[in-house]
Amino acid sequence: QASLPKGYVLRPLQSGDYERGFLDVLKVLTEVGDHTKAQWLERFNYLKQHSHEYFTIVIVEEAKNKVVAAGSVIVERKFVHLNGLVGHIEDIAVDANQQGKKFGIKIIEALKYIGENTGCYKVILDCSEKNIPFYEKCGFSHKEYEMVWRP
Amino acid sequence: QASLPKGYVLRPLQSGDYERGFLDVLKVLTEVGDHTKAQWLERFNYLKQHSHEYFTIVIVEEAKNKVVAAGSVIVERKFVHLNGLVGHIEDIAVDANQQGKKFGIKIIEALKYIGENTGCYKVILDCSEKNIPFYEKCGFSHKEYEMVWRP
Numbered sequence A, B: 001q002a003s004l005p006k007g008y009v010l011r012p013l014q015s016g017d018y019e020r021g022f023l024d025v026l027k028v029l030t031e032v033g034d035h036t037k038a039q040w041l042e043r044f045n046y047l048k049q050h051s052h053e054y055f056t057i058v059i060v061e062e063a064k065n066k067v068v069a070a071g072s073v074i075v076e077r078k079f080v081h082l083n084g085l086v087g088h089i090e091d092i093a094v095d096a097n098q099q100g101k102k103f104g105i106k107i108i109e110a111l112k113y114i115g116e117n118t119g120c121y122k123v124i125l126d127c128s129e130k131n132i133p134f135y136e137k138c139g140f141s142h143k144e145y146e147m148v149w150r151p
């Protein structure tokens, strides 16, 4: 696995990433909302207390002290497959000004590594039709259909 | 919402459902494995300790003291949608000898109710192409594509 360009690091989410624009990066994905620091900390602390199941990683541009890419894997505990574990990859986002640097692939490779090393028998995600080729390049293949219901 | 046929109850998973054939019902879905009682209790107790995020329900045939249908919803905590919650429906299974009694729909309706009442902004699941019409009848619509990677 090739390394990141110079000046960038990949690491777990930190509390100070609120000030480093983590939530802005997520805006390429969907509606994020306007978190106060207290709302940020509420969710950050929940995830930290559940660090056996929630893993969020970021890529940071060190000179600018800015988050440029992010992603999560959530480890589900099942009965099937003899108490099998399933990794759910969620909320993959790369800053629109940082495309072409393969940050998306780096994030996915790191999350696959986490999934494998926590013992997941599979790692899954849902993506739009246009992103299927990207995830195929990352080693995934199309299996089922995501269905949604909104209350 | 119509009630269940007489003699059947819908309720949360109980520890004694090991003896009531809960794991056998899951066999319609995939490989389940041969759980010892200790392995069953390990997973059951984990889910119980995480009862704010794991909800598993069953339908039981009272006269026979047998589980005939089952399903789960796992509530994921996100940053997007202002600390939004997403319900993941998993491991929907109905005993092959109990088809046509609408147990699948009852399980899904109950899991949607749980998702809505825990505050999920959406409830999602992955299904095979042939099951899309069933989930459409349950109020779901097709959104994205499930991608899988196996270590």
Ligand SMILES: CC(=O)N[C@@H]1[C@@H](O)[C@H](O)[C@@H](COP(=O)(O)O)O[C@@H]1O
Residues within 6 Å of the ligand: A029, A030, A031, A089, A090, A091, A092, A093, A125, A126, A127, A128, B080, B122, B144
């Ligand atoms: C692999 C990946 O990043 N998938 C994301 C998912 O994690 C995210 O939560 C959702 C937001 O869409 P929503 O606002 O409609 O829930 O979009 C995509 O499905």
Ligand SMILES: CC(=O)N[C@@H]1[C@@H](O)[C@H](O)[C@@H](COP(=O)(O)O)O[C@@H]1O
Residues within 6 Å of the ligand: A080, A122, A144, B029, B030, B031, B089, B090, B091, B092, B093, B125, B126, B127, B128
């Ligand atoms: C809605 C529903 O019940 N979906 C199930 C999923 O929950 C289950 O975990 C998987 C097992 O397949 P696997 O053995 O290939 O993981 O099948 C289906 O996708």
